[in-house]
Amino acid sequence: MAMNTKIIPPPAVIGIMGGGQLGQMLALAARSRGYSIAVLDPGTPCATGPVADYVFTAAYDDLEAAQQLAAISDVLTYEFENIPAPVVAALEAHSYFPQGAQILHISQDRLREKQALEAAGMQTAPYRAVSSGDELRQAAAAVGLPAILKTCQGGYDGKGQHVLNTAADVETLAAGMDTPGRWILEGYVPFSKEMSVIVVRSPADDSQCFPLVANEHRQGILHRTEAGGGWPAGVEEQAQQWARRFAAEHNVVGALAIELFLLADDTIVANEIAPRPHNSGHWTIDGCSISQFEQHIRSLCGLPLAEPVLTQPTVMINLLGQHMECLLAQWAKLPPQAYVHLYGKNEARQGRKMGHINCCGTTLAAAAATADAVETILRMRCCGEEG
Template sequence: MILPGATIGMIGGGQLGRMFTIAAKYLGYKVIVLEPDEHSPAGQVADTQFIAPYDDADALAVFAEQCDVITTEFENIPASVLEKLAESCPVHPSAAALSKTQDRIIEKDFIRSCGLLPVPYGVIRTRSDVATAVAAIEFPAILKTARFGYDGKGQITVNTPEEAVEGYEKTHKSADCVLEQRVDLACEISVVLARNVDGEMQVFPVSENVHVDGILFQSIVPARVEEDIARAAQTAAKRLADELGYVGVLAVEFFVTKQGALLVNEIAPRTHNSGHFTIDACVTSQFEQQVRTVCNLPFGSTELLSPVVMTNLLGDVWGDSQPDWTKVLSSPKSKLHLYGKAAARPGRKMGHFCTLAETNEAAEQEAKQIFNDLSKA
């Protein structure tokens, strides 16, 4: 065990790193953040921030010397960086685990190798691959860059083979892509779990997710799905974590079709937006669980204490001024979380709030009223 008083290194300074840092400091750890943005959300609350690119060899060497263990808050860190750090210090998750989730093509192949079903898709690496990719799916479809896309970025809807060619050549600048078939969705759900170095796991309650313009808007917990679907999703997520040899907190997003199929959408090798409800509605948050897992402490309980709706706050809500936070704060069962980002802009995640109630329906109603009032202010 790496006990409180030790120093944890966090690569990445965004809101996930911020909430991890807060959880770590509650437990008595010191946290050093490596992040090029000098005003990063995580750097604001960490003990120290190294302001440097993620692949700065000199900064990485000094960073590793000062850490007892290192973890991450996002997946797009070069695997070579984690391999180098692992020569000096324990690193969780591993470079090998991240490398399988950084590229959608590799990720989907991995999902299939685990005996699970991804969304029907085709691979486009060159213009000549478009015809083969189109033959593998039915339109309408979504063309996605294989790397670096998130929150709706790097993807467009295409309805014909001609649009797929145009999207590949122009919008995606001939980067490797996947062409994913749009499926007949009943809902989207996600599973957040933690796995330790001994392969033991703890799974959080399944979340039902609502997206707007490709960005998560709300997570509803417990998810309104049949119990067998929830169990199957948790079992599938555990299988993926085992096959990755994963250590840390992992999230898996699923599509549930109207025909009852469970399809794996994406794997996130980190804490996840859809797991933010755990801060206020579970005995242990996903961020505390990440601290516990990478430090090889016993797991905390993942018990859900109350039905909850988590609502994202994007820069769109800001408009020309700071929102009227009394709209949230006057709700005694809602909890506001702001990320310390200076500039609000449309589509940027600036914060979230969680609304707890006796039932999902009551939480949804209260959250809807709060969000509408914020948007009008």
């Protein structure tokens, strides 16, 4: 296997499909090692633009533009899940695109995704495919209530989801399902914690996992990630073993995140995957011996992977559009162990990810105390933002 590994030294061009904050942080990690960056994104401007050498402004389904990106790139990667898989497949035929289209094809559809998680030996929520009102009634009887109805494609940050608590909820939704579509009904998992694990796999079949982290969401958007261990015996090992097996079975190259639920009996359930660096891995920039971005670049370029070691417990807080005014007004009041990362996006819309803050400490309790203080300073703890 190792024989087939393509080694890519700087100043080779890394071409990124998707120019959001993930692309920006990948580009920053790669640039500091001497690589050049090309990016394709429909936005004007896009967050990756200012740190890229070449910028292609085009829709993701513009094959000609994607081919131009490929033509100047030595290796290609994507940082966004909704890049059309057929475009990636077309590029893969003639360019070096080790992440590949297959894992994208799976992650773009919740049904395929759940089936793949199960096939790799992971526990999932009970689920049924749904494409009509009658199927919804049958699915609700099979998985039980409460349950969550999700669109198979296109959902993110909790969008395209309905919680069904009662038989009346099922009836209301079933009666309204007159347009053809594809959904998945999942039994509600009574989790005690949400977690995620990130694995990075190399073309030489090496894989390295980052420490398991705890995630807290608000209004469907990640709010806070805590990295600092303290898991019940066996939980982290199980999560990392699932991630390694899944990555190997699907020939993943680069970063892949698995979102998980922890149950009261300390067993775990897999929710979904993201075949790219993940918001819950941003803490690694300040709290780990290697960041998820640098590790992703290493795998793309055929370099041996590093073993990620937590260097300081870190709590990450996402900065959304609504937090920006307060952040800038309170700028000098933030404690020095709160490392602010801003993506340079100019329009601070409600719910838009504008940056994040990594709060570090010598213990997880100290890091969490700093994060609590930051939340108070940024008024994330009042004005209906709690919970």
